[in-house]
Amino acid sequence: MYNAKILIDRLAADHTLAADEYLYILSNTDAQTLAYINNVAAEVCASVFHKSIYIRGLIEIGNVCRNDCLYCGIRHSNSHVERYRLNRDDILAACGEGYALGLRTFVLQGGEEGGKASDDFITGVVREVKELYPDAAVTLSLGEKDTDTYRRFREAGADRYLLRHETFNAAHYSSLHPASMSRDNRLRCLADLKRLGFQTGTGIMVGSPGQTAAHIVEDILFIGRLRPEMIGIGPFIPHRDTPFGTCRAGSLEQTLLLLSIFRLMFPHALIPSTTALATLSPGGREAGILAGANVVMPNLSPASVRRKYNLYNGKACTGSESVEGLKSLEESFRAIGYKIDFGRGDYAG
Numbered sequence: 001m002y003n004a005k006i007l008i009d010r011l012a013a014d015h016t017l018a019a020d021e022y023l024y025i026l027s028n029t030d031a032q033t034l035a036y037i038n039n040v041a042a043e044v045c046a047s048v049f050h051k052s053i054y055i056r057g058l059i060e061i062g063n064v065c066r067n068d069c070l071y072c073g074i075r076h077s078n079s080h081v082e083r084y085r086l087n088r089d090d091i092l093a094a095c096g097e098g099y100a101l102g103l104r105t106f107v108l109q110g111g112e113e114g115g116k117a118s119d120d121f122i123t124g125v126v127r128e129v130k131e132l133y134p135d136a137a138v139t140l141s142l143g144e145k146d147t148d149t150y151r152r153f154r155e156a157g158a159d160r161y162l163l164r165h166e167t168f169n170a171a172h173y174s175s176l177h178p179a180s181m182s183r184d185n186r187l188r189c190l191a192d193l194k195r196l197g198f199q200t201g202t203g204i205m206v207g208s209p210g211q212t213a214a215h216i217v218e219d220i221l222f223i224g225r226l227r228p229e230m231i232g233i234g235p236f237i238p239h240r241d242t243p244f245g246t247c248r249a250g251s252l253e254q255t256l257l258l259l260s261i262f263r264l265m266f267p268h269a270l271i272p273s274t275t276a277l278a279t280l281s282p283g284g285r286e287a288g289i290l291a292g293a294n295v296v297m298p299n300l301s302p303a304s305v306r307r308k309y310n311l312y313n314g315k316a317c318t319g320s321e322s323v324e325g326l327k328s329l330e331e332s333f334r335a336i337g338y339k340i341d342f343g344r345g346d347y348a349g
């Protein structure tokens with residue numbers, strides 16, 4: 001029989017466990033064990049990042065999407081969404097505002113658009129942002145593209161790319177996504193991004209409909225093999241206009257447990273305390289940091305579009321979730337003994 005604390009100590013020392021051991025931790029963590037792993041992970045994180053949190057300006061560049069992911073509020077078939085696209089000037093203005101506030105990473109996130117025109121637009125914008133702000137990093141989060149498009153994004157100067165795999169299990173993947181999408185193409189994208197030299201982020205939603213502990217073990221083993229520089233872990237939160245609108249949200253505890261497991265596997269990884277976590281529970285953002293996260297991504301989108309980028313109900317996008325709230329964000333960090341690091345915050349493993 002296993003003992004969770006002994007397994008946690010071994011994970012901290014070796015950065016890996018066997019599949020059955022991860023399964024044991026996932027299935028047998030009580031409040032006390034959770035507090036223990038959160039503390040160990042926060043200590044490991046502090047030993048690498050010295051209680052400094054990187055901040056990234058998140059610009060939601062558009063909510064037009066060709067996909068129909070069953071969990072997502074901006075899915076193609078949701079006719080209640082007011083669709084928008086930011087233009088070049090909007091995006092550069094948002095970067096300028098963020099730069100003046102001291103931000104040195106801009107994350108351009110949006111619905112997945114197909115077609116050359118959209119890809120060319122992104123390539124041009126990335127080039128301009130990098131010309132205007134050569135000391136800032138550009139992260140893209142725009143979904144699945146062909147290899148050549150990713151290469152063009154990289155050549156234009158994009159430094160990082162976020163693409164959660166959502167779930168490694170192919171059957172579970174199919175139950176969350178339309179038939180036009182496949183787990184294998186997702187993995188192809190991630191392999192491309194790594195090979196092209198992007199600092200690559202992947203991750204999962206915790207508690208998505210149909211997810212089991214065995215699925216999560218598959219996710220952990222996959223992430224262990226991929227060795228992403230960034231790992232995004234947030235709870236699933238239902239959106240009323242989706243097929244999963246009446247499903248239960250993922251749990252705070254399981255999200256915090258997974259944040260800590262990934263921190264212990266990858267002491268140098270860039271792991272955000274996500275907006276979904278902050279939305280799920282008051283104090284969620286701080287709890288994520290105290291479980292081993294070292295990044296937050298305040299919203300830098302123009303105020304007029306924020307409510308239109310609604311991936312799930314209740315999404316936080318004001319206060320400390322926004323760049324206007326940097327002061328209150330700083331204050332909330334100080335209250336738990338952390339501070340903002342205004343650097344680019346590249347992966348340095």
Ligand code: 5AD
Nearest residue numbers: 071072164205235236237276311312
């Ligand atoms: N709940 C939580 N996270 C969601 N995402 C999309 N829809 C939801 C939801 N309903 C996450 C996905 C995606 C990221 C941009 O947002 O994991 O990769």
